[in-house]
Amino acid sequence: MNKLEVNNLNLFYGENHALKDISLPIPAKQVTALIGPSGCGKSTLLRTLNRMNDLVEGVKIEGDVMFEGENIYADIDVKQLRMRVGMVFQKPNPFPMSIYDNVAFGLKAQGEKDKELISEVVEESLRSAALWDEVKERLHTPAMGLSGGQQQRLCIARAIAMKPEVILMDEPTSALDPIATHKIEELMDELRKKFTIVIVTHSMNQAKRISDKTAFFWMGELVEHADTDTLFQHPVDSRTQGYVSGEFG
Amino acid sequence: METASKMGQVTTSLTPAKKIDWIERLFHGLFFISAMVGVISVITIGWFVFYEGLPAFKEAGLLNFIFGREWLPPALYGISSMIVASLISTVGAVLIGVPIAIMTAVFLAEIAPKWMANIVRPAVELLAGIPSVVYGFFGLIVIVPAIEAVFDIPAGNTLLAGIIVLAIMILPTVITISETSIRALTPTYKAGALALGASHIYTIFNVLLPAAKSGIYTGIALGIARAIGETMAIIMVMGNAPAMPGSLLEPARSLTANIAMEMAYATGIHASSLYSTGIVLLAFIILLNAGLLYLNRQRGHA
Numbered sequence: 357m358n359k360l361e362v363n364n365l366n367l368f369y370g371e372n373h374a375l376k377d378i379s380l381p382i383p384a385k386q387v388t389a390l391i392g393p394s395g396c397g398k399s400t401l402l403r404t405l406n407r408m409n410d411l412v413e414g415v416k417i418e419g420d421v422m423f424e425g426e427n428i429y430a431d432i433d434v435k436q437l438r439m440r441v442g443m444v445f446q447k448p449n450p451f452p453m454s455i456y457d458n459v460a461f462g463l464k465a466q467g468e469k470d471k472e473l474i475s476e477v478v479e480e481s482l483r484s485a486a487l488w489d490e491v492k493e494r495l496h497t498p499a500m501g502l503s504g505g506q507q508q509r510l511c512i513a514r515a516i517a518m519k520p521e522v523i524l525m526d527e528p529t530s531a532l533d534p535i536a537t538h539k540i541e542e543l544m545d546e547l548r549k550k551f552t553i554v555i556v557t558h559s560m561n562q563a564k565r566i567s568d569k570t571a572f573f574w575m576g577e578l579v580e581h582a583d584t585d586t587l588f589q590h591p592v593d594s595r596t597q598g599y600v601s602g603e604f605g
Numbered sequence: 606m607e608t609a610s611k612m613g614q615v616t617t618s619l620t621p622a623k624k625i626d627w628i629e630r631l632f633h634g635l636f637f638i639s640a641m642v643g644v645i646s647v648i649t650i651g652w653f654v655f656y657e658g659l660p661a662f663k664e665a666g667l668l669n670f671i672f673g674r675e676w677l678p679p680a681l682y683g684i685s686s687m688i689v690a691s692l693i694s695t696v697g698a699v700l701i702g703v704p705i706a707i708m709t710a711v712f713l714a715e716i717a718p719k720w721m722a723n724i725v726r727p728a729v730e731l732l733a734g735i736p737s738v739v740y741g742f743f744g745l746i747v748i749v750p751a752i753e754a755v756f757d758i759p760a761g762n763t764l765l766a767g768i769i770v771l772a773i774m775i776l777p778t779v780i781t782i783s784e785t786s787i788r789a790l791t792p793t794y795k796a797g798a799l800a801l802g803a804s805h806i807y808t809i810f811n812v813l814l815p816a817a818k819s820g821i822y823t824g825i826a827l828g829i830a831r832a833i834g835e836t837m838a839i840i841m842v843m844g845n846a847p848a849m850p851g852s853l854l855e856p857a858r859s860l861t862a863n864i865a866m867e868m869a870y871a872t873g874i875h876a877s878s879l880y881s882t883g884i885v886l887l888a889f890i891i892l893l894n895a896g897l898l899y900l901n902r903q904r905g906h907a
């Protein structure tokens with residue numbers, strides 16, 4: 357069962373044809389990795405999945421993205437879509453407020469007033485993001501005081517608090533040191549049980565370690581996609597071969 | 606090194622330091638003197654205002670001067686009605702002007718399409734350049750008659766007229782600084798909030814404005830300083846009666862107006878009392894700056 361399906365998607369930033377006729381199924385409760393050289397359109401594709409490209413001026417999108425069988429580029433409530441398809445950014449971007457308020461933010465934005473319920477969700481989300489033990493004594497201190505790795509797990513907790521079905525991650529460990537990266541990868545092993553995950557990564561090793569499916573992009577094209585093992589061991593296209601063997605990119 | 610030896614040059618490396626680098630010294634001196642101009646001005650102004658103002662404090666008594674309600678030189682020197690007028694006109698201007706200014710800043714930074722922002726922004730900047738005497742004209746021609754008509758009173762030169770003119774005068778400062786500080790925020794705050802399904806409006810009020818708080822406070826403080834120090838426009842529209850205003854629809858005289866209007870003919874203790882009025886004005890400005898420092902420091906710890 358595919359959670360998301362990208363069908364013949366073309367995206368233009370003004371004149372720049374950034375995504376060229378992409379079709380990609382994204383299976384439920386699996387980790388799909390998007391790999392490829394810098395500038396090939398990985399982040400752009402990720403942002404089409406929760407319509408964050410809507411924020412970019414002059415962007416034009418053709419084709420469609422089906423989420424549970426519904427076209428998200430039809431006339432839908434984007435806020436609801438984004439609650440169900442959460443996102444974690446490349447650089448940790450906690451809001452300049454307390455740890456607690458960061459995690460509670462999404463619920464409060466939906467108008468949730470029940471303090472007890474919010475507290476429960478905050479604790480549960482921080483536990484799911486493997487951050488609870490580190491911050492439970494200082495929930496009401498500024499999130500900016502956390503280390504980079506902790507901030508990124510906080511951003512994951514913040515996304516989890518909305519009880520999304522999909523979590524999109526754009527190179528979530530590229531700004532982190534190896535130990536923090538390892539923690540996040542461990543965490544993803546837990547998250548994959550509950551969520552459908554799409555992750556952009558520039559590290560092929562990371563893709564091999566954590567993903568079930570891998571899609572390889574090249575200059576706005578989806579070159580090939582397959583089970584991660586297959587793609588890395590028996591790439592079909594010569595460009596994929598070159599890339600996964602480390603010849604370029 | 607290698608090239609040097611290849612070329613057969615002396616390899617004794619670096620030259621010894623010149624005894625004194627005069628260019629360096631000259632510029633250090635220049636920077637220092639420039640920095641001192643501001644400091645010395647503040648000290649000189651403070652010194653002279655205090656020096657000239659103290660006799661009146663002594664003569665009238667500090668408490669009588671500040672809390673006294675009658676201003677009848679050379680007999681009575683009480684400026685409480687002017688303190689009240691200055692405070693009320695400033696607070697009123699802030700209550701009206703700041704919300705309008707912040708909403709305008711949000712509009713410019715977040716909502717207006719580019720072409721519209723490009724019309725509104727220069728208009729606001731133009732507002733900042735208008736001399737206060739022209740604001741005074743505007744108040745006399747538009748606001749004062751409007752107040753007479755709306756409230757059916759014979760003279761529209763009132764505290765309310767002062768409040769409205771000041772509210773307009775502080776707009777550009779607060780708008781410009783607030784807009785700049787909203788724009789200076791990293792776009793990842795907004796993206797993060799929208800990605801959680803928050804609406805644009807919720808994001809503005811709960812992420813962007815709080816994050817831009819310290820810049821906005823600075824804008825408000827500069828606006829308050831402008832309002833409390835404004836003289837010309839206030840003299841033209843507020844009526845200037847040196848008596849405690851009973852309502853917003855009565856004339857009032859601000860601290861600044863008191864100084865400007867009587868300075869030309871005052872002598873002796875009377876003149877000194879005008880400097881004392883200046884001391885009180887300075888005290889308010891210092892309090893304001895201290896309050897701003899405190900707020901921003903709070904934020905630093907938050």
Ligand SMILES: Nc1ncnc2c1ncn2[C@@H]1O[C@H](COP(=O)(O)OP(=O)(O)O)[C@@H](O)[C@H]1O
Pocket residue numbers: 369372374392393394395396397398399400401412
């Ligand atoms: N906000 C944007 N506005 C205009 N062009 C963009 C924007 N984001 C990305 N692009 C362009 O789209 C192409 C793909 O970029 P991106 O998706 O960021 O690549 P990747 O994430 O694979 O490095 C690049 O040519 C880039 O310059």
Ligand SMILES: [Mg+2]
Pocket residue numbers: 398399400526556
């Ligand atoms: Mg990218």
